[in-house]
Amino acid sequence: xxxxxxxxxxxxxxxxxxxxxxxxxxxxxxxxxxxxxxxxxxxxxxxxxxxxxxxxxxxxxxxxxxxxxxxxxxxxxxxxxxxxxxxxxxxxxxxxxxxxxxxxxxxxxxxxxxxxxxxxxxxxxxxxxxxxxxxxxxxxxxxxxxxxxxxxxxxxxxxxxxxxxxxxxxxxxxxxxxxxxxxxxxxxxxxxxxxxxxxxxxxxxxxxxxxxxxxxxxxxxxxxxxxxxxxxxxxxxxxxxxxxxxxxxxxxxxxxxxxxxxxxxxxxxxx
Amino acid sequence: xxxxxxxxxxxxxxxxxxxxxxxxxxxxxxxxxxxxxxxxxxxxxxxxxxxxxxxxxxxxxxxxxxxxxxxxxxxxxxxxxxxxxxxxxxxxxxxxxxxxxxxxxxxxxxxxxxxxxxxxxxxxxxxxxxxxxxxxxxxxxxxxxxxxxxxxxxxxxxxxxxxxxxxxxxxxxxxxxxxxxxxxxxxxxxxxxxxxxxxxxxxxxxxxxxxxxxxxxxxxxxxxxxxxxxxxxxxxxxxxxxxxxxxxxxxxxxxxxxxxxxxxxxxxxxxxxxxxxxxxxxxxxxxxxxxxxxxxxxxxxxxxxxxxxxxxxxxxxxxxxxxxxxxxxxxxxxxxxxxxxxxxxxxxxxxxxxxxxxxxxxxxxxxxxxxxxxxxxxxxxxxxxxxxxxxxxxxxxxxxxxxxxxxxxxxxxxxxxxxxxxxxxxxxxxxxxxxxxxxxxxxxxxxxxxxxxxxxxxxxxxxxxxxxxxxxxxxxxxxxxxxxxxxxxxx
Numbered sequence: 168x169x170x171x172x173x174x175x176x177x178x179x180x181x182x183x184x185x186x187x188x189x190x191x192x193x194x195x196x197x198x199x200x201x202x203x204x205x206x207x208x209x210x211x212x213x214x215x216x217x218x219x220x221x222x223x224x225x226x227x228x229x230x231x232x233x234x235x236x237x238x239x240x241x242x243x244x245x246x247x248x249x250x251x252x253x254x255x256x257x258x259x260x261x262x263x264x265x266x267x268x269x270x271x272x273x274x275x276x277x278x279x280x281x282x283x284x285x286x287x288x289x290x291x292x293x294x295x296x297x298x299x300x301x302x303x304x305x306x307x308x309x310x311x312x313x314x315x316x317x318x319x320x321x322x323x324x325x326x327x328x329x330x331x332x333x334x335x336x337x338x339x340x341x342x343x344x345x346x347x348x349x350x351x352x353x354x355x356x357x358x359x360x361x362x363x364x365x366x367x368x369x370x371x372x373x374x375x376x377x378x379x380x381x382x383x384x385x386x387x388x389x390x391x392x393x394x395x396x397x398x399x400x401x402x403x404x405x406x407x408x409x410x411x412x413x414x415x416x417x418x419x420x421x422x423x424x425x426x427x428x429x430x431x432x433x434x435x436x437x438x
Numbered sequence: 439x440x441x442x443x444x445x446x447x448x449x450x451x452x453x454x455x456x457x458x459x460x461x462x463x464x465x466x467x468x469x470x471x472x473x474x475x476x477x478x479x480x481x482x483x484x485x486x487x488x489x490x491x492x493x494x495x496x497x498x499x500x501x502x503x504x505x506x507x508x509x510x511x512x513x514x515x516x517x518x519x520x521x522x523x524x525x526x527x528x529x530x531x532x533x534x535x536x537x538x539x540x541x542x543x544x545x546x547x548x549x550x551x552x553x554x555x556x557x558x559x560x561x562x563x564x565x566x567x568x569x570x571x572x573x574x575x576x577x578x579x580x581x582x583x584x585x586x587x588x589x590x591x592x593x594x595x596x597x598x599x600x601x602x603x604x605x606x607x608x609x610x611x612x613x614x615x616x617x618x619x620x621x622x623x624x625x626x627x628x629x630x631x632x633x634x635x636x637x638x639x640x641x642x643x644x645x646x647x648x649x650x651x652x653x654x655x656x657x658x659x660x661x662x663x664x665x666x667x668x669x670x671x672x673x674x675x676x677x678x679x680x681x682x683x684x685x686x687x688x689x690x691x692x693x694x695x696x697x698x699x700x701x702x703x704x705x706x707x708x709x710x711x712x713x714x715x716x717x718x719x720x721x722x723x724x725x726x727x728x729x730x731x732x733x734x735x736x737x738x739x740x741x742x743x744x745x746x747x748x749x750x751x752x753x754x755x756x757x758x759x760x761x762x763x764x765x766x767x768x769x770x771x772x773x774x775x776x777x778x779x780x781x782x783x784x785x786x787x788x789x790x791x792x793x794x795x796x797x798x799x800x801x802x803x804x805x806x807x808x809x810x811x812x813x814x815x816x817x818x819x820x821x822x823x824x825x826x827x828x829x830x831x832x833x834x835x836x837x838x839x840x841x842x843x844x845x846x847x848x849x850x851x852x853x854x855x856x857x858x859x860x861x862x863x864x865x866x867x868x869x870x871x872x873x874x875x876x877x878x879x880x881x882x883x884x885x886x887x888x889x890x891x892x893x894x895x896x897x898x899x900x901x902x903x904x905x906x907x908x909x910x911x912x913x914x915x916x917x918x919x920x921x922x923x924x925x926x927x928x929x
Contacts, residue, residue, distance in 0.1 A: 282917055284899035285573070292903045292917060377908070390699030397694035400687065400706065400909045417929055429903045429914050432882045432890045
């Protein structure tokens with residue numbers, strides 16, 4: 168019997184729920200595999216897709232969003248062997264997803280509440296998603312680092328455009344496939360591989376982005392992102408560059424708050 | 439047929455002048471910088487008079503802090519921080535309670551000074567600014583020894599103050615904004631350097647006296663009057679751990695960019711172009727009162743002013759007719775008169791900004807109506823103004839005017855109202871006028887705004903978070919959320 172020739176995977180970007188090559192036609196290579204080198208136009212397409220998905224995602228019930236994140240954890244666990252990272256890292260990423268799946272309907276109790284105002288009103292403050300968040304994932308750990316930044320963003324009701332690890336983008340592109348077969352709606356997560364400097368600055372400069380979560384650990388990029396963010400008063404969180412994501416859920420509330428707005432509503436009480 | 443609005447309100451009662459006496463006000467001729475518990479001359483001896491915008495008369499001379507003074511202020515604050523942060527929480531609370539009480543005790547004096555320095559009607563400084571400032575200190579005083587209950591902690595987590603905070607406040611609610619900034623910062627164990635606005639430094643300087651009266655340890659509160667350059671050196675000064683700014687989006691953007699790459703925390707409370715939405719099922723007379731309060735309160739110098747009035751088409755003519763009738767009854771003039779509704783514009787500079795945007799509104803084809811009223815000869819004044827035939831692209835529908843000018847837009851459906859309301863780079867506040875509860879809740883949740891008022895407008899409370907979405911800034915003031923920017927949670 169002749170030896171079977173393997174069917175290779177063509178790695179693609181994940182934008183608006185579709186697996187696509189970079190519009191630029193460019194590619195890079197890692198571990199003998201070609202993968203797309205996304206362009207600034209891909210970043211713009213991804214932000215546009217995310218914006219379209221933002222309102223319907225935020226409008227889902229907290230329970231439903233929690234179940235979708237749980238389903239994503241299931242999908243990831245079942246593909247543990249194919250993610251291209253050690254099993255431990257996949258398991259840690261699954262646990263992070265589970266942790267945040269349970270946050271979707273707890274955030275209101277922790278951050279919000281009824282305000283005992285000195286006037287006849289029912290006044291309450293409640294958390295709402297900031298909107299579209301840009302994520303600059305760390306180089307390592309390539310899967311856990313990405314999931315630890317993505318999960319709180321989604322749990323708080325945001326949609327995301329993430330720039331994957333530059334040195335090891337394949338696990339991130341594999342994650343797209345796991346999320347693609349779970350119930351995450353199209354456009355809620357968009358994943359781009361390529362050169363970080365080029366993509367992160369295009370993302371930071373985008374005027375329709377509400378927040379940036381920067382976990383690249385590069386001080387000069389961090390400064391540049393801060394300056395770009397100031398243009399449209401984006402919310403910025405820089406992750407600790409020393410983070411190994413071993414305790415990726417210890418600062419869950421800080422991560423959730425970084426992409427959360429608090430809305431105060433006043434309704435009259437009385438006739 | 440119901441009688442026309444004109445018939446029902448045809449009797450106009452005039453009011454006799456009712457000026458609040460200013461005899462009891464004892465202001466000094468000159469105020470220095472409040473550093474290290476004492477008033478000090480600025481390094482370059484620069485003093486600039488602060489002007490009463492209703493008369494253009496100087497009130498007192500006020501020091502301008504320069505870079506050397508900023509350095510001295512930060513040094514004094516840094517030195518004061520360890521002791522203040524180590525104080526027993528309840529003792530820290532007691533100082534803040536003292537300040538709250540002293541503000542209440544000196545409320546009349548503070549109200550008059552606020553009014554002569556800034557031009558706002560005494561009715562507002564007396565009934566809103568000063569009582570709310572005291573309430574903020576009282577509210578956050580109570581938090582000082584309860585911080586661990588305010589944040590979900592973990593055996594391995596504790597809350598800690600940040601250190602020295604630099605705070606810059608605007609001229610529209612001078613003492614109230616100082617209270618919003620100082621009270622939570624101090625309650626959390628930080629020390630603060632506050633820069634009051636260039637045109638309205640006096641009540642912050644009286645607050646410095648109150649800090650002395652309260653025997654607050656030197657260096658815990660520093661008041662550094664000055665202009666934009668003082669603020670610019672303060673936010674850039676080494677040794678500042680956190681900056682809190684309330685003011686324009688343009689300056690906020692500069693501050694955010696200036697802090698790029700630095701470990702200094704930042705919260706911003708910036709501009710707005712808030713939508714006030716009137717549905718056809720609203721109680722229209724009540725709505726008209728709310729519209730007036732939403733835009734003419736404090737001459738429209740309010741970041742959350744309801745400056746974009748969205749009226750459902752079916753009631754457009756009726757609401758505009760009622761609004762115009764109501765506007766014509768507004769009393770514009772002497773801010774110290776207890777019957778005055780609309781006082782003086784805060785400064786000549788602000789007046790020219792309002793005039794320029796109003797001229798742009800006319801040039802772009804909107805229809806302008808300003809009420810006819812006798813304006814005093816001296817001082818800075820602008821008659822309450824209503825723009826109709828406004829398109830969403832007009833500058834008066836997009837840019838913050840920060841004056842007594844309302845732009846009317848219309849909508850047909852609820853979905854259109856939401857879309858128009860959210861069509862702004864700002865997202866500070868919004869108003870909804872409807873008698874249907876479920877509709878109000880649905881619209882409130884769809885609006886991208888930090889504060890949503892239903893059947894009311896411009897209500898504030900120390901227990902309720904305030905702050906914006908999008909380019910209206912980030913971070914919240916008020917309520918438990920208002921503590922968060924002044925603490926770090928250490929694991």
